[in-house]
Amino acid sequence: MVAAAAAATALAAAAWTALSPHDSALSLLLVASALVLAGVAWLESGPGHAAEIALVGTLGSAAAAGRVLFDAVPGVQPVTVMVAAAGVALGARAGFAVGAVAALVSNFFLGQGPWTPWQMLAWGGCGAICGVAAPVLRRRVPFALACLVLGFAFSIVMDVWEWYSFFPHTGAALTFQLGRGLWFDAAHAGGNLVLALVGGPELRRLLERYGRRLHTEVVWT
Amino acid sequence: MALASVRDLRFSYPGRDEPALDGVSLDVRPDEVVALLGASGCGKSTLLRALAGLVPHFHGGTFSGSVEVAGRDTRRVRPAELAGTVATLFQDPEDQVVFASVEREVSFGLENLGTAAGSIAGRAREALAAVGAEHLFERQTTELSGGELQRVCLASALALEPRLLLLDEPTSQLDAEAPSPLELARESGWRGAVVLSEQRPDRVLDDVDRIVFLERGQIVLDAPRTDGLAWLASNRPAYVPRIFVEHPAPALPGELVCRLEDVWYAYRGGPPVLSEFSLHLRRGQIVVLSGPNGAGKTTLGKLAAGLLEASTGTVARRGRAAYLSQDPGRYLVRERAVDEVALGVGGDRERAARALACVGLGGHGERHPRDLSSGERERLALACVLVTEPDLLVLDEPTRGVDPERKDELAKLLRRQSGERATLVITHDRIFADSVADHVVTLDNESDVVHA
Amino acid sequence: MLAALAAAALLAHEWWAIATIAAVALAVCLGARGRRWPYLTAALITPVTIFLVTPFVEVRGLHVLWSGPTIPVLGHLDVTTEELAAGGVQALRLGAVTLAFAAYALRLDHDRLLQAAWFARRSVLAVALATRLLPTLERDAVGLLEALRGRGVKVTGVRGRARLVSPLLAGSLERGLNLAEAMEARGFGRPGATRAPGPRWTALDRLGLAFAPALVAAGVLWL
Ligand SMILES: Nc1ncnc2c1ncn2[C@@H]1O[C@H](COP(=O)(O)OP(=O)(O)OP(=O)(O)O)[C@@H](O)[C@H]1O
Ligand SMILES: Nc1ncnc2c1ncn2[C@@H]1O[C@H](COP(=O)(O)OP(=O)(O)OP(=O)(O)O)[C@@H](O)[C@H]1O
Ligand SMILES: [Mg+2]
Ligand SMILES: [Mg+2]
Numbered sequence: 001m002v003a004a005a006a007a008a009t010a011l012a013a014a015a016w017t018a019l020s021p022h023d024s025a026l027s028l029l030l031v032a033s034a035l036v037l038a039g040v041a042w043l044e045s046g047p048g049h050a051a052e053i054a055l056v057g058t059l060g061s062a063a064a065a066g067r068v069l070f071d072a073v074p075g076v077q078p079v080t081v082m083v084a085a086a087g088v089a090l091g092a093r094a095g096f097a098v099g100a101v102a103a104l105v106s107n108f109f110l111g112q113g114p115w116t117p118w119q120m121l122a123w124g125g126c127g128a129i130c131g132v133a134a135p136v137l138r139r140r141v142p143f144a145l146a147c148l149v150l151g152f153a154f155s156i157v158m159d160v161w162e163w164y165s166f167f168p169h170t171g172a173a174l175t176f177q178l179g180r181g182l183w184f185d186a187a188h189a190g191g192n193l194v195l196a197l198v199g200g201p202e203l204r205r206l207l208e209r210y211g212r213r214l215h216t217e218v219v220w221t
Numbered sequence: 222m223a224l225a226s227v228r229d230l231r232f233s234y235p236g237r238d239e240p241a242l243d244g245v246s247l248d249v250r251p252d253e254v255v256a257l258l259g260a261s262g263c264g265k266s267t268l269l270r271a272l273a274g275l276v277p278h279f280h281g282g283t284f285s286g287s288v289e290v291a292g293r294d295t296r297r298v299r300p301a302e303l304a305g306t307v308a309t310l311f312q313d314p315e316d317q318v319v320f321a322s323v324e325r326e327v328s329f330g331l332e333n334l335g336t337a338a339g340s341i342a343g344r345a346r347e348a349l350a351a352v353g354a355e356h357l358f359e360r361q362t363t364e365l366s367g368g369e370l371q372r373v374c375l376a377s378a379l380a381l382e383p384r385l386l387l388l389d390e391p392t393s394q395l396d397a398e399a400p401s402p403l404e405l406a407r408e409s410g411w412r413g414a415v416v417l418s419e420q421r422p423d424r425v426l427d428d429v430d431r432i433v434f435l436e437r438g439q440i441v442l443d444a445p446r447t448d449g450l451a452w453l454a455s456n457r458p459a460y461v462p463r464i465f466v467e468h469p470a471p472a473l474p475g476e477l478v479c480r481l482e483d484v485w486y487a488y489r490g491g492p493p494v495l496s497e498f499s500l501h502l503r504r505g506q507i508v509v510l511s512g513p514n515g516a517g518k519t520t521l522g523k524l525a526a527g528l529l530e531a532s533t534g535t536v537a538r539r540g541r542a543a544y545l546s547q548d549p550g551r552y553l554v555r556e557r558a559v560d561e562v563a564l565g566v567g568g569d570r571e572r573a574a575r576a577l578a579c580v581g582l583g584g585h586g587e588r589h590p591r592d593l594s595s596g597e598r599e600r601l602a603l604a605c606v607l608v609t610e611p612d613l614l615v616l617d618e619p620t621r622g623v624d625p626e627r628k629d630e631l632a633k634l635l636r637r638q639s640g641e642r643a644t645l646v647i648t649h650d651r652i653f654a655d656s657v658a659d660h661v662v663t664l665d666n667e668s669d670v671v672h673a
Numbered sequence: 674m675l676a677a678l679a680a681a682a683l684l685a686h687e688w689w690a691i692a693t694i695a696a697v698a699l700a701v702c703l704g705a706r707g708r709r710w711p712y713l714t715a716a717l718i719t720p721v722t723i724f725l726v727t728p729f730v731e732v733r734g735l736h737v738l739w740s741g742p743t744i745p746v747l748g749h750l751d752v753t754t755e756e757l758a759a760g761g762v763q764a765l766r767l768g769a770v771t772l773a774f775a776a777y778a779l780r781l782d783h784d785r786l787l788q789a790a791w792f793a794r795r796s797v798l799a800v801a802l803a804t805r806l807l808p809t810l811e812r813d814a815v816g817l818l819e820a821l822r823g824r825g826v827k828v829t830g831v832r833g834r835a836r837l838v839s840p841l842l843a844g845s846l847e848r849g850l851n852l853a854e855a856m857e858a859r860g861f862g863r864p865g866a867t868r869a870p871g872p873r874w875t876a877l878d879r880l881g882l883a884f885a886p887a888l889v890a891a892g893v894l895w896l
Contacts, residue, residue, distance in 0.1 A: 040796045049279070049299075050856040053795050057802025058849030062842055064803060065810050097799060105803045202839050210846040213853075216281030217235070220296070273858050304860030316848050317855035319798070321805040328869040333860030341869035363808050377859065528819050544823030551813065552820035554840040565824045591847060602820075609825045 009034040032117035032161075036100065039124055043097045051213050056094055059086050059207075060101030067106040074187045079106070080154060081147050081195045082203070083123050087130030088137050089207035090214060095127025115158065122157045126150045143204070144196035151189030155181060223248040224414050225272055225385055230286035232267065232276055241267040243438035244286075249414050251384065254403070256425055257418040258453075258460055259435035260624045261596025265418035266312075268435070269387045272416060273309050274300035291384055305334050308378035309387040310402055312595065312622070313548075314370040318362045323349070326362055327377045334381060348380035349373070351409035367394050368514045375402045379411050388417035390595075392424045393621045396513045396649045403428055420596070420624050423462040423652055426450070434460075459625035463652070474659075475504035477539070478613050478643035479525050484534035486520055494520045498534075500662065502613060502643040507635060509654045510647045512664035518647045519547055521664065522615045525645055540612025547617040549602030550595060558593070558601055559586035565609045576608035577601075581630065595622040603631070607638075615645045620653050632656040794866065802852070806845065813844055 046052050059082065066078035079102050087095025103119040130137055130146060137143045159181050227247040233240040241264045249255055249272075257265045270276040274295040277284040288295040291306045308330075311317050320326045327345035336344065349355045354372040362370065371394070378386060391402040400408075401424055403415060419425050426432070432449030434442035434457065442452050453460045479502040487493040494517040502508060502525065510518050523529040524536055526544035546552065555561040562573035577586055580600040585593070590601055599622050606614065620628050628650070635644060635657050648654050654661060817837055821828055828834060860866075 040793045043796050043799070044793055046795060049301075050853040050861045051279075051850065053799050053861075054802065054849040054853035054856065055846065056799045058806060058845050058852075060799060060803040061806040061810060062845055065807055097796070101799050101803050104800060105807070108804065199835075199838070203842070206839060206843055206846065210843075210850060212235075213279075213281075213850055216277075216279065218277040218281055219283040221231075221283060221285040270854075275854055275858060279854050279857055299862070300857045301860045301863040304858065304863065307858075309855070309858045311851065311855055311858075313851070315809070316851035319805070319852065319856060320801055325801075325869075329856075329861075330859040332868055333863055333866050335863075335865040335867050338867045338870050341867070345869075363805065381860075523819070526823060528822055541825065543825060544819075546816060546820040546823055548816070549820055551844050552817045552840070554817075554821070554837065564826055591843065605824050611825070615823075 032121050036117050036120050039096050039100055039121070042093055046093060052090070052094055055090060055210065055214070056097040056101060059098045060105055063098065063102035064106035067102065068109045071110060074184055076191050076195070077151070077188050078195060079103075079123060080126055080151050080192050081200065083127040084130040084143070084147050084150060084196070085200065085203045085207055087127035088134045088143065089204055089211045090131070091134070092128045092131025095131040096124040097127070099123030099125070099127040115161075118158060118161045122154045126154060138204070140197065140201050143200045144193050147192040147196035147200070148189050151192035152185060155185035155188055222251075224251040225249040225288070225290045227268075227271065228287045230271060230288060231284070232271065233283045235281045240438050242271065245438070245440055247433065247440065247443065249385065249416060251414055252412055253431060254415045254417070254429045255431045255433055256422070256429040257416065257433050257435060258422060260626060261420070261622065262594040263435045264438040265435055266389055266594070269309065269389055269416060269418060271295070272385065272387055273307050274298065274303045301333070304330065305381050306383055307385045307387065308381050308383035310374055310378055310389065310391060312389045312393065314367060314374045317374055318370065321361055321363055323357050323360050323362055323373055326373060327380055330377055330381050344380055348376040351379060351411070352376045352405045366515055368399055371395070371402065372405065375405060379406060379409060382411070384413045386413060386415045388415065390418055390420060390622060392419065392421050394618075397511070397651055398513060401425065420622060421650060422460050422625065426462055457626070459629050474506040478502050478504050479539070479542070480535070480537045481525060482535045484524060484531045484536060486524060486529065486532050495524070500525070502645055504612070504643050505640050507639050507644040507646060507657050507659045509658035509661045510645060510664060511649060511654055511661065516664045518664055519617055522617050522645060522647050526613065526615045538613060541609065542613040542615065543606040543609050543611035544615045545602060545606045545617055545619055549605075550598035553590040553598070553601070556589055557586065558582065558588050558590050561590050561601065562604045562608050565605055572608055576604040579607060579634065580604045581627065596624060596627065599623055600627065611642060613643050613645070615647075617647045618649070619646065620648060620650050628653050629656065806848070809848070810841070810845055814841055817841055817844070
């Protein structure tokens with residue numbers, strides 16, 4: 001129910017954005033918040049036992065720690081890789097949750113702002129996509145390539161959001177906004193590629209080892 | 222009428238062939254205290270989990286037989302449904318705290334049970350007061366000591382007014398004077414049944430009604446306290462609380478390996494933990510360091526091994542030092558036990574295998590370190606430091622989770638090798654201290670030193 | 674309340690209204706204890722960029738102040754007064770919103786904030802767990818390094834440290850599962866859970882709550 005309400009709000013806010021480009025900052029914020037709320041409702045619909053929540057909390061804290069720790073080093077951005085691996089190993093819902101939690105918690109340290117809902121959404125999206133595409137991402141190279149693409153996608157989402165909210169709605173401004181972050185985005189995506197190539201398989205093995213507990217089976221004899 | 226009854230329970234963890242429990246039957250009366258004893262890995266924790274319904278629901282695996290608690294069959298009710306009836310205090314308090322604030326932590330269980338919202342805070346406060354921890358109500362869980370945290374966890378459990386309380390090695394981190402959770406629970410006025418597993422029988426055997434001894438997943442003894450003690454005395458003497466017989470006089474202590482002189486130490490921003498402390502460690506001598514929680518024993522061990530630098534004073538050391546940390550099972554880095562041990566000697570598998578055999582893990586070299594039971598991990602970590610053949614060996618609580626027979630073996634091992642090095646053992650375990658020490662140093666909170 | 678402030682800032686079109694809001698939020702921020710600097714720098718840098726860039730990338734206005742060259746992708750560069758004004762307003766707006774968020778983050782105890790989300794118990798729990806485990810993770814990292822040094826293993830360089838990431842993660846996942854077990858044993862996932870009421874609303878909180886819709890309405894109607 002909450003999910004439906006959230007989705008409706010998101011749609012309405014999106015329509016508002018389209019109709020009244022001047023208020024785009026507020027309406028986009030509403031869109032993101034509503035979508036995050038929908039994600040929350042998705043997580044609420046999870047199984048009754050605690051393993052999923054505990055693993056999400058643990059991974060979220062680890063990813064957030066990585067982000068806070070490497071904040072100053074461009075290109076080293078462990079969040080995307082970890083979220084992607086979580087999505088592959090634990091499924092789309094857990095992947096989304098890990099991304100959202102990591103963004104929210106790391107911003108307790110790095111600063112909350114109007115960007116928080118969009119970061120939650122973008123990283124959550126990474127996790128969810130990887131969860132859906134899990135069957136093809138279990139090998140090292142596809143996984144690394146996915147991390148590369150997701151790294152760019154994450155940056156583009158954030159850039160486009162900032163452009164549409166606060167810059168004039170002209171192609172030139174968009175080009176400028178994308179161009180401004182280009183070096184940084186490339187470093188992020190390249191860093192993802194390297195991290196995923198080096199650490200991806202081990203990370204996934206680890207997550208699957210513990211993720212198995214999400215689906216415990218009892219044989220009654 | 223039994224509160225809990227276990228009937229012919231057989232259980233094995235997923236992916237393991239040998240059963241962790243193999244035909245266990247047990248009845249617990251409503252007000253009785255039952256102690257589970259047995260070697261590490263014999264299935265004590267598994268039996269406690271089965272009583273809470275966590276086995277099989279949380280762990281999965283192959284399950285046969287039945288467990289009934291207060292008339293409810295755990296095959297049909299999930300552990301969450303049993304929460305108001307059964308409460309568990311797990312071995313490591315760090316691993317069961319969910320919230321950063323003590324108040325929320327104690328309220329968590331009450332909320333889950335659907336207690337009326339208005340009375341939650343009051344009941345949480347009462348539960349804390351009952352275990353002597355009311356002053357912690359507004360503190361953060363992240364800044365509490367192990368002992369304080371354990372009280373908070375006990376309060377969380379007792380707040381639910383359970384009829385059956387399960388304690389998994391409740392005294393393993395407590396100093397000799399600190400009251401055990403069992404004593405605290407009884408003093409709080411709570412009445413109900415307790416089943417506890419314990420590796421320090423001296424701490425609890427006075428207070429229990431019944432003793433159950435497990436061996437490889439089977440019950441070999443189930444008897445009232447006095448009969449049980451008699452059985453233990455003749456069959457498993459290591460488990461009987463005893464006064465240790467004097468061991469042969471130590472060989473003459475050799476050269477000085479480590480010298481601490483007038484050492485001061487304070488953690489950043491904190492008060493001094495150690496002040497004007499002096500200690501000499503000689504080759505061939507085993508020194509035991511004991512004292513209450515928070516007295517600074519770990520700090521001292523790290524200073525001696527060179528992991529911390531003293532604020533003032535001198536620390537002089539000759540040769541290599543090795544330090545076994547307080548909770549080593551957490552800090553394993555490789556995927557096979559033998560590789561883990563070999564890490565300290567540049568990958569020399571043969572030396573590693575010998576060290577493993579030395580601590581009684583000969584056949585376990587290929588297992589994943591994180592699949593081992595807590596006592597087995599502790600011994601694996603011990604092998605990791607012994608393999609480096611250090612001149613100074615510092616062991617911080619090496620007997621945590623280790624069963625009495627292994628403790629005796631460990632004491633013998635340390636004594637046998639004592640000539641090769643200086644040894645500093647930090648322990649709360651009096652019996653173990655008596656059985657290895659040449660010399661006992663007691664550190665108390667004012668960092669005064671008593672030599673014995 | 675502060676959320677309404679942010680919303681109003683986004684809705685308002687007059688520069689003086691936004692400036693007032695920014696000033697209020699700034700005052701609230703400065704009054705708070707804790708780590709203010711990351712927030713304040715964030716509130717400064719991006720708006721300045723916006724202000725500097727907008728005139729160049731927008732095409733409108735008649736009063737040309739400066740006419741620049743035409744650049745292939747960006748188009749014709751020129752600066753008009755209207756563009757300057759628009760850029761200024763947008764910049765101020767972002768500054769105000771960022772400051773409002775910052776005030777929010779600094780002023781409110783996030784534990785309490787999370788508690789307010791009564792309908793999302795699982796999500797709140799996941800966030801609470803993540804915040805509680807962060808310091809534990811740090812302690813584990815220190816402990817791991819110490820344990821290895823105590824075994825005579827030298828950890829050097831980026832590679833050596835990178836090798837420790839996986840055991841560290843394994844340790845915390847293990848802790849996570851132990852926690853899950855403890856949570857189930859304490860009744861998590863049982864239907865009919867209640868919530869302990871949070872601390873009472875203060876008079877200030879109530880005032881803020883009453884004032885907030887008024888502010889939003891004002892933003893919609895007049896500004
Ligand atoms: N989660 C698990 N998965 C697989 N095997 C397990 C698991 N937990 C325990 N075991 C195995 O089951 C057996 C019984 O373990 P259990 O933890 O019950 O022993 P214990 O008597 O509590 O030992 P200790 O005194 O060391 O805690 C051991 O061989 C152990 O290796
Ligand atoms: N890393 C740290 N930072 C700040 N304070 C610390 C740190 N480690 C320990 N302390 C404090 O120093 C004091 C001594 O701690 P230490 O760990 O040496 O005690 P201990 O005697 O080993 O206790 P236990 O028996 O519980 O293991 C305690 O008050 C503790 O809170
Ligand atoms: Mg056990
Ligand atoms: Mg200690």
